Structure formats: C-alpha cells, structure tokens
Amino acid sequence: MSRSGAAVLGWALLAGALLPPPPVRPQPLPHGQRDVHQKEAQFNTTYIDWVDGNLLNIYAFNHSVRRSTTEGVRVSVNVLSNQKDQPVLFVVRQKEAVVSFQVPLILRGLYQRKYAYQEVSRTLCQPQTKSEMETQYFFVDVSTLSDNTSYQLRVTRVENFVLRTNVRFSFNATAAQPQYFKYEFPEEVDSVIVKVTSPMAFPCSVISIQDILCPVYDLDNNVAFIGMYQTMTKKAAITVQKKDFPSHSFYVVVVVKTEDEACGGPLPYYPLSKNASPDEPVDQHNRQKILEVMVSPAITSEAYVRSVLFCLGIFLSFYILTLLIACWESCRQHKKKGLLAAMDSPSLDTASLLGHSRGIPESFLNHGPYDSYGYGSFGNGSSSSTEGITDSLASAEVSYSYVGERSLENVASRPRLDSLSSVEEDDYDTLADIDYDKNVIRTKQYLCVADLARKDKRVLRKKYQIYFWNIATIAVFYALPVIQLVITYQTVVNVTGNQDICYYNFLCAHPLGNLSAFNNILSNLGYVLLGLLFLLIILQREINYNRALLRNDTHALECGIPKHFGLFYAMGTALMMEGLLSACYHVCPNYTNFQFDTSFMYMIAGLCMLKLYQKRHPDINASAYSAYACLALVIFFSVVGVVFGKGNTAFWIVFSVIHIVATLLLSTQLYYMGRWKLDSGILRRILHVLYTDCVRQCSGPMYVDRMVLLVMGNIINWSLAAYGLIVRPNDFASYLLAIGICNLLLYFAFYIIMKLRSGERIKLIPLLCIISTSVVWGFALFFFFQGLSTWQKTPAESREHNRDCILLDFFDDHDIWHFLSSIAMFGSFLVLLTLDDDLDCVQRDKIYVF
Numbered sequence: 001m002s003r004s005g006a007a008v009l010g011w012a013l014l015a016g017a018l019l020p021p022p023p024v025r026p027q028p029l030p031h032g033q034r035d036v037h038q039k040e041a042q043f044n045t046t047y048i049d050w051v052d053g054n055l056l057n058i059y060a061f062n063h064s065v066r067r068s069t070t071e072g073v074r075v076s077v078n079v080l081s082n083q084k085d086q087p088v089l090f091v092v093r094q095k096e097a098v099v100s101f102q103v104p105l106i107l108r109g110l111y112q113r114k115y116a117y118q119e120v121s122r123t124l125c126q127p128q129t130k131s132e133m134e135t136q137y138f139f140v141d142v143s144t145l146s147d148n149t150s151y152q153l154r155v156t157r158v159e160n161f162v163l164r165t166n167v168r169f170s171f172n173a174t175a176a177q178p179q180y181f182k183y184e185f186p187e188e189v190d191s192v193i194v195k196v197t198s199p200m201a202f203p204c205s206v207i208s209i210q211d212i213l214c215p216v217y218d219l220d221n222n223v224a225f226i227g228m229y230q231t232m233t234k235k236a237a238i239t240v241q242k243k244d245f246p247s248h249s250f251y252v253v254v255v256v257k258t259e260d261e262a263c264g265g266p267l268p269y270y271p272l273s274k275n276a277s278p279d280e281p282v283d284q285h286n287r288q289k290i291l292e293v294m295v296s297p298a299i300t301s302e303a304y305v306r307s308v309l310f311c312l313g314i315f316l317s318f319y320i321l322t323l324l325i326a327c328w329e330s331c332r333q334h335k336k337k338g339l340l341a342a343m344d345s346p347s348l349d350t351a352s353l354l355g356h357s358r359g360i361p362e363s364f365l366n367h368g369p370y371d372s373y374g375y376g377s378f379g380n381g382s383s384s385s386t387e388g389i390t391d392s393l394a395s396a397e398v399s400y401s402y403v404g405e406r407s408l409e410n411v412a413s414r415p416r417l418d419s420l421s422s423v424e425e426d427d428y429d430t431l432a433d434i435d436y437d438k439n440v441i442r443t444k445q446y447l448c449v450a451d452l453a454r455k456d457k458r459v460l461r462k463k464y465q466i467y468f469w470n471i472a473t474i475a476v477f478y479a480l481p482v483i484q485l486v487i488t489y490q491t492v493v494n495v496t497g498n499q500d501i502c503y504y505n506f507l508c509a510h511p512l513g514n515l516s517a518f519n520n521i522l523s524n525l526g527y528v529l530l531g532l533l534f535l536l537i538i539l540q541r542e543i544n545y546n547r548a549l550l551r552n553d554t555h556a557l558e559c560g561i562p563k564h565f566g567l568f569y570a571m572g573t574a575l576m577m578e579g580l581l582s583a584c585y586h587v588c589p590n591y592t593n594f595q596f597d598t599s600f601m602y603m604i605a606g607l608c609m610l611k612l613y614q615k616r617h618p619d620i621n622a623s624a625y626s627a628y629a630c631l632a633l634v635i636f637f638s639v640v641g642v643v644f645g646k647g648n649t650a651f652w653i654v655f656s657v658i659h660i661v662a663t664l665l666l667s668t669q670l671y672y673m674g675r676w677k678l679d680s681g682i683l684r685r686i687l688h689v690l691y692t693d694c695v696r697q698c699s700g701p702m703y704v705d706r707m708v709l710l711v712m713g714n715i716i717n718w719s720l721a722a723y724g725l726i727v728r729p730n731d732f733a734s735y736l737l738a739i740g741i742c743n744l745l746l747y748f749a750f751y752i753i754m755k756l757r758s759g760e761r762i763k764l765i766p767l768l769c770i771i772s773t774s775v776v777w778g779f780a781l782f783f784f785f786q787g788l789s790t791w792q793k794t795p796a797e798s799r800e801h802n803r804d805c806i807l808l809d810f811f812d813d814h815d816i817w818h819f820l821s822s823i824a825m826f827g828s829f830l831v832l833l834t835l836d837d838d839l840d841c842v843q844r845d846k847i848y849v850f
Contacts, residue, residue: 034054034143035055037057038058041059041155043156047152048080048150049151049153050149051143052146052148053144056141056142056143057141057143059140059155060137060139061138064133064135065134065136066132066133067130067133070126071161072123072124072157073123073157073158074121074122074123074156074158075140075154076121076154076155077120077153078120079152080152081146081150086149087102087144088103088143089102089142094124095138097125097127099125101122103118103120104117105120107220108258109259117174120176120177121177121178125213165296165297168292168294169181169293169294170292173205173256174287174289175257178218178254181251181293182251183249183251185245185248191297191298192295193240193297193298194207194252196237196252196254197234201234202260202263202265203260203287204231204233204257204260204263205231205254205256206220206230206232206253206257207229208223208255209240209252210250210251211226211247211250212251220255220258223255227253228240229497229498233263233796233800235507235799235802237506237507238506239506239516262794262796264796298510304512306808306810307810311523311819314526316529318826319529319533322533326540448845448849465566466625467570467624467627468566468573470624470628471570471574471577471607471628478581478599486584486585489501489588489593500795501588501590502516502588504517504589505803507812508804508810510810517586519811521583523814523819524582524583524818524822526579526818527582527818528580530823531574531577531578535569535572535576537833538569538572542563545563559839559840560836560841560847561836561839567607567610567611568611568832570607571604571832572829574603574604575604575825575826577603578604579822589791594733595642595733598737599638601737602631602638603631604825605737605743608744608832609744609747610622612747615751616849616850634736634740637658638733638736641655641732641733641736645732646730646732647728648728649728652724652725656721663714667714670706705753713743713746720738754848754850763838765837766831766835766837769830769831769834773827773828773831776820776824777824780823783814783817784821789802
C-alpha cells in the first residue's frame with residue numbers, strides 16, 4: 001500500500017471514531033430468558049412503569065395477617081398504551097393462590113360480542129393463617145410480548161372488607177372492577193339475609209354468595225361457576241344459612257355484567273369504524289354502578305314454630321266454631337221435637353199452643369204467608385187453580401215451624417208471572433219421556449222445580465257422585481307429576497345455585513330444609529283444612545238427609561231444592577287440591593308452572609256455576625264427563641295462551657270468537673231454562689223467532705227480568721273479549737281466570753236477583769255469609785294486587801317488586817292473600833250450601849225455575 005492510500009484509510013478511521021454510533025436494534029435474549037427487575041413495593045403507592053418483550057417486572061409486597069381479623073387487598077392496574085392486539089399480562093402470586101388477568105381485559109357478551117377494558121381492579125383472595133400473627137408475601141408480575149408499553153399499578157387495602165351486621169356499606173363496581181366482601185356469622189345467628197340495593201337499574205349486575213375458597217369467581221364469565229347467585233337491577237336479596245358454610249363465613253361477590261339483556265334491558269348497538277373488523281373489541285368506557293350492601297339476621301327457629309302455630313290456630317278455630325254451631329243446632333232441634341211431640345198430645349189444642357206459647361196472632365196463623373208475595377215484573381195478583389194438601393198434622397207443623405214462608409198447605413194460589421212465562425198453552429212442547437230429552441212437559445203456566453226433578457233419586461245420586469270420583473281421580477293423576485316436577489325444580493336450584501329460576505319474594509323467603517320459601521307453602525294450608533271442613537259439613541248434611549228419607553219425612557221427599565251432594569263433595573275436593581297445587585307452584589314459581597296454581601281455580605269456578613244451575617235444574621244438569629271435558633278445554637286454552645298467546649294476533653282473534661259464541665250459548669241456556677236444542681235446525685228456529693217477534697209483530701221479550709240480566713252479562717263478557725283482543729295481556733292464565741270469576745259472580749248475582757224476584761227470601765245465616773264473605777274477598781283482592789313478583793318480567797325486574805314481611809316477620813302480602821282467599825272460598829261454598837234453606841218446607845211445585 002502506498003503512503004497516500006494509508007493516509008486516506010487513517011482519516012476514514014478517525015472520522016468513524018468521531019461520529020456517533022448508529023442505532024442498535026435490541027436483540028432478543030435467548031429463548032426462555034428475560035431481563036427481570038424485582039423491586040420492593042409499598043401499599044397505597046402508585047407505580048408508573050413500562051415493560052416490553054425482554055423485560056419482566058416483579059413487585060414484592062408484604063403485610064401482616066392476624067388470625068382474628070381479615071384484611072382485604074386490592075390490585076388496580078391501568079394500561080396507558082393503546083395496544084389491543086398485544087395485551088399486558090399481570091400475575092399475582094400468593095401463598096395459596098395465583099390470580100392472572102390481561103389488560104385490556106376482554107369479556108364476551110351475547111352473540112360472542114367482545115368488550116375491552118383498560119382499567120382493571122381485582123381483590124385478592126386472602127389465605128387463612130393458623131398463627132396468631134404472620135407476615136405474608138405476594139408478588140405482582142408484569143410482562144408482555146409487545147414493544148415498550150406503559151402501565152400504572154397500585155395496591156391498596158380494602159376498607160370494610162369484613163361486613164358488619166346491620167351496617168350498610170356503599171361501593172362502586174364495573175365489569176372489570178368487581179367487588180367482593182367477607183361476612184362472618186356471629187355466634188347467636190344461624191341465618192342471615194344479604195340485601196344489595198342500587199339507585200340505578202342499569203347496568204345489570206350479578207350478586208353471588210360463595211364459600212371462603214380460592215380462587216374467587218368474580219368475573220362475568222365465571223361468577224355462575226360456584227355458590228348462589230341472582231341477577232339484579234335495583235334490588236337483590238339472598239338468604240344464607242350457617243349450616244351451608246363449614247367455616248361459618250362467606251363472600252358476597254358483586255359483578256357488573258357486560259350487557260343488560262339478562263336484566264330486561266336493551267342490547268345496545270355499538271357502531272364500528274369503517275375499517276374496523278367485526279371481531280374488534282368494543283370499549284364500554286365508564287360502565288359503572290353504585291351499590292349498597294347490608295347483611296341482617298334472618299328469623300330464628302322460634303319464629304318458624306310461632307308462625308306454624310298461628311297458621312294452625314286460625315284455621316282450626318273454624319273447626320271449633322263449626323262444632324259449636326252444630327251443637328247449638330242439635331239442641332234447637334231437640335227442643336223443636338219436644339214441642340212437636342207436645343203438639344201431638346190429645347190434651348193440648350194445637351192452635352192455642354201455637355198462638356199462646358209463641359205469642360203468634362191467631363189471624364196470622366190462618367193467613368197464607370205466600371199471599372202477600374208478588375212475583376215477576378208485572379205481578380197482577382191473579383191466581384191459578386188451588387193445589388191444597390189436606391194433611392192436618394203436616395199443616396200444623398208447617399204453620400208453626402215456617403211462619404212467614406210458603407207452607408205445604410197454605411199455598412193455595414200463586415200469582416201468574418208475566419215476565420217468567422207469558423206464552424199460551426198451545427205453544428208448549430210435550431214429550432212422553434222426560435228422562436230422554438231436556439225438553440220438559442209443561443202443563444202449567446210456569447215452570448217449577450218439580451217439573452225438573454222427576455228422575456229416580458238413586459240415578460241422580462249416582463250421576464252427581466261421579467263428579468266427586470272423577471275429580472278425585474283427576475287430582476291424583478294431576479298432582480303426582482306436578483309434585484315430581486317441582487321437586488326437580490327445587491333440586492336444580494339447590495344444586496346449581498341459580499336463583500333466577502324461581503320468582504320468589506326474596507325479601508320474605510324463609511327456607512326450611514330443601515325448600516327455599518317455606519312461608520309461601522305454609523300459607524296454603526288454609527285451602528286444605530277448610531276444604532276438609534267443608535267435606536265434613538257436607539257429610540253431616542247428607543247423613544241427616546238420608547235419615548230423613550228413611551223416616552219418609554214429607555219435607556225431605558217433596559219439599560225444598562232436591563238434595564244432591566256430589567257437586568259439593570267435588571267442590572270441597574277442588575278446594576283442597578287448590579291448596580296442594582298452589583303450594584307446589586310456590587315451591588318454585590315461574591313461567592312454566594303457573595298453570596298448576598290456576599287449574600283447580602278454573603275447576604272451582606266451573607263447579608260453582610254448575611251447582612247454581614243444578615239447584616233449579618236437577619234433572620237436566622250437565623253430566624260429569626261433559627263438564628270436566630269443558631273444564632279440560634279451558635285448561636288447554638290456558639296452556640296454549642301462556643305458550644303462544646303473547647303478541648299472537650291470530651290466537652287472540654280465535655279465542656275472542658270462541659269466548660263470544662260460548663257466552664251466547666250460555667245466555668240462551670239460561671234464558672230458555674234449558675228448553676232448547678243445539679242441533680242442525682238451530683239456525684232455522686232462530687230465523688223463525690226473529691221473523692215472528694221482530695218482523696211480523698214487534699213483541700217484547702218473554703222473560704223481561706231474565707233478559708235484562710243476561711244482556712248485562714253479555715255486555716261485560718263482550719267487553720272482556722274486546723279488552724283481550726286489543727290489549728293482549730301477557731298473563732293469559734290470569735286473564736282467563738278473571739273471565740271465569742266474572743261469569744261466576746254474574747251468575748250468582750243473577751240467581752240472587754231472580755230468587756228475590758220470585759218472592760223467596762234469604763235467611764239470616766246465608767245473609768251473614770254473603771256479607772262477611774264479600775268483605776273478606778275485598779281484603780283478599782287488595783293483598784293479591786300488591787304484586788310482589790311477576791314472571792312476566794325478567795327475574796331481576798321481578799325483584800324490584802319484592803317487599804319485606806308484614807305479619808310475624810314471616811308472612812308477606814301474598815301469604816295474607818292465601819289466608820283470606822281460602823277463608824273467602826270456604827264462605828262462598830257455605831253461601832251456596834245454605835242459600836236455599838228458606839225453601840226446605842216449600843213444595844217443589846211451588847218453587848220457580850230460573
């Protein structure tokens with residue numbers, strides 16, 4: 001090399017030495033090796049640091065743990081860099097647990113929609129210590145695979161981590177910043193109720209009760225893995241029993257959900273940027289909820305015993321009252337028999353005995369009590385042919401015992417009813433065999449019960465006994481699968497811990513054994529006990545009636561409404577089954593088993609209407625098979641309406657048409673007192689009636705008062721049909737039940753009015769039953785409409801209606817409804833049983849049919 005070349009090379013080397021070195025790209029460390037930076041860290045200090053693919057930051061914390069106290073520790077992180085594809089991983093290593101999470105935290109919602117959270121806070125699960133005092137260490141590791149990423153870390157102690165009894169504590173939570181707290185049972189407390197409230201319905205949240213185990217499941221995607229849980233908008237309440245937690249303590253976990261759809265809220269639409277991928281996570285920003293938690297003791301075992309005794313005492317008092325009335329009635333009958341025996345004595349004059357021993361005016365004894373009664377819309381006082389009875393002894397007995405009533409002998413004449421029957425003799429249809437057809441041989445100007453009570457009593461007794469045996473068979477086959485199903489529901493709730501399955505009033509749900517709401521089941525005891533009492537009353541009445549028949553008692557054979565007890569037995573059985581099935585429904589009340597609570601309500605309403613109709617139409621009442629077939633059809637419509645009726649216009653149109661047609665058919669049956677046929681010639685006869693009564697000559701209705709009442713009933717039913725068609729209520733089962741109850745009340749009012757229009761009267765006992773039952777029904781409906789829960793909404797929305805207990809700290813408003821409605825139903829049955837007791841000494845050919 002020449003000297004000049006050596007000089008150039010020297011200057012080049014000198015220039016390279018003087019220039020700054022070029023930037024050097026960091027080379028990755030060998031596989032599995034990182035630069036580890038560990039530092040001692042302090043509580044309540046904010047650390048702002050960075051990390052990359054070659055760096056692992058470790059923060060070492062230590063704190064003192066006492067066995068007698070529990071201290072909560074919370075780790076809060078915030079990634080300052082916006083790198084969603086390469087998150088930062090945080091791992092918290094403890095003595096007995098490891099918690100890891102990435103930031104941004106990705107949580108999935110409905111339809112696998114992703115939500116990203118930059119700020120994450122987690123409470124650490126605290127391991128138990130056996131020493132009186134121990135220093136525990138935990139480490140927070142921070143790593144990533146991305147380039148330089150900045151973050152913020154802060155570790156704090158949780159205030160009020162251990163909840164105190166009857167002390168409220170407020171806090172905030174988000175989906176990425178869940179909260180949980182610890183509660184320890186006091187020595188004297190066996191169960192508590194955890195109440196969580198919020199002033200805001202949304203965002204939707206989840207409340208969970210978990211055992212003291214690590215890890216704690218406190219994210220939206222795993223909170224349902226363990227323990228008991230329920231969704232929440234504004235209210236949540238969970239009853240916790242000490243026996244279920246061996247450590248006598250538990251965690252209260254509060255998680256905010258990523259979406260509100262589970263709580264009945266809308267699914268929000270988040271617009272995506274033009275170039276964004278559909279799978280790109282959505283930032284929910286500050287989706288935060290303010291909550292307040294309080295743990296209070298639940299009722300003690302003494303409260304359970306007190307409530308059971310209270311419930312038994314209420315309904316057993318009806319048994320005692322019934323026994324006292326029966327004893328009083330027996331004493332009165334014995335006195336009456338003694339007086340009648342004295343009347344039969346030849347040494348006493350009957351008229352003087354009646355007139356002087358009872359202080360009854362002689363002129364009143366010789367006066368026919370029915371002569372003063374007018375009947376119908378246009379009572380003209382005209383009389384028909386006399387139909388006297390010449391038995392002097394029967395006449396004397398009736399005149400004494402039933403002063404002021406229509407007697408066997410004194411009814412010599414009867415006013416003609418223009419409004420009841422105004423047709424001519426030539427217009428009557430006659431059939432040779434009344435047992436073959438419903439059309440009645442009408443040989444008088446009015447229709448009486450005797451015309452419809454010609455069949456063999458033994459045949460009719462068997463016919464109406466079928467009602468009882470059929471409903472007993474239906475009850476067995478219906479109740480067994482229902483009981484099996486609700487036991488399965490309760491088992492699923494207990495095993496999974498999902499308290500959204502059942503719609504309880506959680507603020508007043510007292511568990512017993514495996515049952516979650518024993519109070520709602522206990523309050524149904526009244527239906528069973530009062531139904532049994534009604535059966536005993538009917539049994540006693542039937543025994544007395546059969547004895548009278550064996551004695552060939554004239555009153556039992558020829559007087560009063562014919563006594564058939566089969567429908568009464570069916571009504572009492574239905575009342576007992578209503579209590580059983582209502583209790584089954586309240587084991588786990590929800591959308592799918594509400595029909596259990598209403599099925600026998602339809603039965604009761606239908607049987608009561610049949611009984612009212614049977615009173616005046618003993619021979620032509622519907623058979624048990626056709627009656628139960630119709631009730632089965634009603635229950636079928638109830639199920640179809642619950643499943644398919646919500647918002648289904650076609651269903652509501654079909655149902656409304658069926659409702660109106662059924663109303664017209666029933667109205668025709670009542671107006672013509674069963675003297676019509678539904679056959680192929682019905683349209684021809686309708687056109688003939690319209691032509692003769694409206695076209696050829698304009699004549700008023702044959703039965704004016706009956707027509708007025710039936711028109712009012714049709715207006716109400718058509719209004720109900722229009723309401724259903726227009727509004728289309730979600731609770732179809734209750735809507736259908738309301739139709740049945742309204743028609744029962746209408747028919748009962750029709751019966752009472754027609755009874756009074758017939759010149760009959762209501763005795764004191766049924767009158768008192770009517771008044772007291774009406775009052776009890778009014779109070780019962782008040783408590784029914786309080787609406788403590790509703791399966792028409794989501795479980796979280798239903799809990800907004802929950803309320804505290806109002807009676808003995810054990811029973812809520814719905815339990816009071818059970819008490820009062822069972823008493824009211826029992827009173828209503830007594831009204832039906834005693835309503836026509838004033839006719840017991842009136843011949844059946846003097847009792848009107850309507």
